[in-house]
Amino acid sequence: MLLDLDFDVGTRDLRPAGLSAEAERQVERFLFAEARLLDERRFEAWLALWTEDGMYWMPRRPQQESPYDHISLFWDDAMLRRVRVRRLDHPRNWSQQPPTRAVRLVGNVTIDGLDDGGNLVVSSVLQVTEWRRELRHLAARVTHKLAGVAAGGWQIRLKRVDLVQCDAVLDNLEVYL
Amino acid sequence: MSLSDLDLAALVRPDSVHKRVYTDPEIFALEMERIYGQAWIYVGHESQVPQVGDYCTARIGDQHVILVRDTDGGVHVLYNRCAHKGAKLVAADEGNVGKSFRCPYHAWTYRLDGSHLGAPLKNGFAGTCFDPADPAFSLRPLARVSAYRGFVFASQAADGPDLATFLGGAVTSLDNFCDRSPLGKVEVAGGVFRVLQRSNWKVFYENLHDTMHARVTHESSVAAAREEAKALGGMPFELHIMDGNGEPYEFWEKLELRAYDNGHGYMEGIFNPGAAERDPLARAHFATLEAAYGAERAREILGMNRHNTILYGSGSPHTVFQQFRVIRPLAVDRTLVEIQVFRLKGAPEGVFRRALLYANIINSPGSNVMPDDVEVYARCQEGNGTDGGDWISLHRYLGTDREVPGGMVSTNGTSELPMRNQFKAWRRYMAGEAAAGRGLHVA
Numbered sequence: 001m002l003l004d005l006d007f008d009v010g011t012r013d014l015r016p017a018g019l020s021a022e023a024e025r026q027v028e029r030f031l032f033a034e035a036r037l038l039d040e041r042r043f044e045a046w047l048a049l050w051t052e053d054g055m056y057w058m059p060r061r062p063q064q065e066s067p068y069d070h071i072s073l074f075w076d077d078a079m080l081r082r083v084r085v086r087r088l089d090h091p092r093n094w095s096q097q098p099p100t101r102a103v104r105l106v107g108n109v110t111i112d113g114l115d116d117g118g119n120l121v122v123s124s125v126l127q128v129t130e131w132r133r134e135l136r137h138l139a140a141r142v143t144h145k146l147a148g149v150a151a152g153g154w155q156i157r158l159k160r161v162d163l164v165q166c167d168a169v170l171d172n173l174e175v176y177l
Numbered sequence: 178m179s180l181s182d183l184d185l186a187a188l189v190r191p192d193s194v195h196k197r198v199y200t201d202p203e204i205f206a207l208e209m210e211r212i213y214g215q216a217w218i219y220v221g222h223e224s225q226v227p228q229v230g231d232y233c234t235a236r237i238g239d240q241h242v243i244l245v246r247d248t249d250g251g252v253h254v255l256y257n258r259c260a261h262k263g264a265k266l267v268a269a270d271e272g273n274v275g276k277s278f279r280c281p282y283h284a285w286t287y288r289l290d291g292s293h294l295g296a297p298l299k300n301g302f303a304g305t306c307f308d309p310a311d312p313a314f315s316l317r318p319l320a321r322v323s324a325y326r327g328f329v330f331a332s333q334a335a336d337g338p339d340l341a342t343f344l345g346g347a348v349t350s351l352d353n354f355c356d357r358s359p360l361g362k363v364e365v366a367g368g369v370f371r372v373l374q375r376s377n378w379k380v381f382y383e384n385l386h387d388t389m390h391a392r393v394t395h396e397s398s399v400a401a402a403r404e405e406a407k408a409l410g411g412m413p414f415e416l417h418i419m420d421g422n423g424e425p426y427e428f429w430e431k432l433e434l435r436a437y438d439n440g441h442g443y444m445e446g447i448f449n450p451g452a453a454e455r456d457p458l459a460r461a462h463f464a465t466l467e468a469a470y471g472a473e474r475a476r477e478i479l480g481m482n483r484h485n486t487i488l489y490g491s492g493s494p495h496t497v498f499q500q501f502r503v504i505r506p507l508a509v510d511r512t513l514v515e516i517q518v519f520r521l522k523g524a525p526e527g528v529f530r531r532a533l534l535y536a537n538i539i540n541s542p543g544s545n546v547m548p549d550d551v552e553v554y555a556r557c558q559e560g561n562g563t564d565g566g567d568w569i570s571l572h573r574y575l576g577t578d579r580e581v582p583g584g585m586v587s588t589n590g591t592s593e594l595p596m597r598n599q600f601k602a603w604r605r606y607m608a609g610e611a612a613a614g615r616g617l618h619v620a
């Protein structure tokens with residue numbers, strides 16, 4: 001069960017990552033590319049960016065410590081990510097007719113360090129302008145934990161999306177931010 | 178145009194209801210008086226205010242109210258209005274005010290029961306009618322407050338049936354909710370989702386027992402869960418609760434719908450004892466109940482396998498997954514649903530985690546399931562705004578429902594009995610002898 005996992009969501013007590021300027025630039029480009037895949041609803045390609053044990057987390061509360069003792073807006077493992085993508089691609093997904101269109105602006109990308117598992121912790125700010133029947137503006141602090149790939153490049157082990165309006169009355173949030 | 182009681186009564190027929198009940202702001206305003214100004218409405222659970230001075234805020238119809246814990250351990254429900262110039266006294270969803278309320282405008286203070294405590298520079302009131310003992314200078318309590326096993330309800334009418342009588346046969350769901358704890362106690366825990374529906378509040382009540390929509394509206398999430406289960410070669414709990422909506426019509430036809438006075442009711446599920454015995458968490462839960470109540474009673478408690486219960490005007494407690502979807506009308510075409518999750522005190526922690534997981538998957542704004550519900554509700558609101566027709570059909574299995582003490586039971590689980598029952602109550606509130614409106618506030 002998803003709430004019986006032992007998954008490290010901590011992003012404190014980090015070691016310095018010591019990345020070169022070029023490596024930092026690569027991380028930034030990785031985040032931009034990820035955002036673009038979501039903008040273009042290329043979900044299959046987006047799914048391939050993840051480690052098999054990766055978690056997508058959108059807390060319900062500001063500074064939420066844990067997904068295990070509190071509800072979350074999203075707490076999706078690989079299985080639920082695939083389910084969501086299957087639904088978004090289904091011809092009878094009524095609430096996606098018309099579909100949500102959005103653009104994502106990723107900024108203030110900062111390398112925070114390495115966690116105990118050797119994952120690179122990256123912080124950024126996300127601005128999303130979304131259109132479905134009306135315009136909606138979402139903004140979040142995003143924390144990625146990236147796992148290095150032997151052949152070079154990165155995979156997502158954790159994406160934590162702290163919406164500024166996380167504890168508000170919310171309309172549907174169907175598409176990953 | 179102003180509506181007479183006769184006009185209102187004519188909007189509800191035995192087999193249909195006029196679309197105006199969903200779209201007319203004047204009717205919405207009357208509902209606030211005649212239903213929400215009168216009925217027992219759920220405010221919150223006592224566990225939300227455990228300490229002296231703890232409060233949480235709620236909407237009773239169009240009224241902002243405060244639930245607060247007093248020094249003597251009791252709770253009060255007060256209108257959220259300062260007696261001086263009317264400032265809203267507390268602004269947050271929850272918090273603690275200490276030993277008294279203090280208004281942020283001119284510092285009038287009130288005890289936790291709402292009574293006047295003080296105002297600065299008393300000399301200024303000398304020779305006037307200002308009188309701290311006069312209720313006009315205190316916070317006004319709601320006319321009646323009553324709790325049932327920790328669930329606090331309030332009524333804005335001074336007269337009427339007591340809470341248990343009002344809830345009728347649906348009260349057994351609140352009992353079963355609590356009995357599932359080996360201590361007989363539950364608490365709100367793990368946060369609350371707040372979801373906006375762009376539709377009239379009655380649409381959601383009707384949908385709670387609308388067994389005909391599940392496999393149609395939820396086709397995309399059912400298909401996604403089934404495809405994924407096939408790829409995995411198994412159906413874990415997360416997918417199972419999405420898959421359930423896809424049951425064939427015959428499954429829904431076999432369910433039993435109960436409808437009680439005042440619009441309440443519940444849906445009786447088909448209990449499968451085999452499934453409970455296979456599930457280690459259900460077995461562990463059973464063991465704690467067996468130790469507390471004995472095996473026979475424990476089987477009876479867990480065997481009461483209800484789906485959505487409807488407490489009309491308040492919302493929908495769900496006994497099996499420990500949640501209360503509280504339904505708060507905001508406007509004729511806007512409804513707020515607050516999903517409270519509960520912990521069964523003394524039960525295995527896994528039972529609580531399963532409730533959190535269920536809420537995450539089914540009730541979150543980020544759910545794969547709920548968006549399709551919210552979408553079709555909004556489409557009803559939009560469709561009923563057109564001149565394409567005037568009446569909503571409630572014909573299914575009309576005339577086949579059987580009478581039971583205090584209410585009715587369906588002979589087929591796809592009966593529109595629950596909707597007919599809700600509108601029977603609606604008509605009585607809105608146009609019947611109960612149409613007198615909010616009672617006088619007698620201090």
Ligand code: FES
Binds near residue numbers: 259263264
């Ligand atoms: S309005 Fe509250 S003290 Fe004046």
Ligand SMILES: [Fe+2]
Binds near residue numbers: 390391394395550
């Ligand atoms: Fe539904």
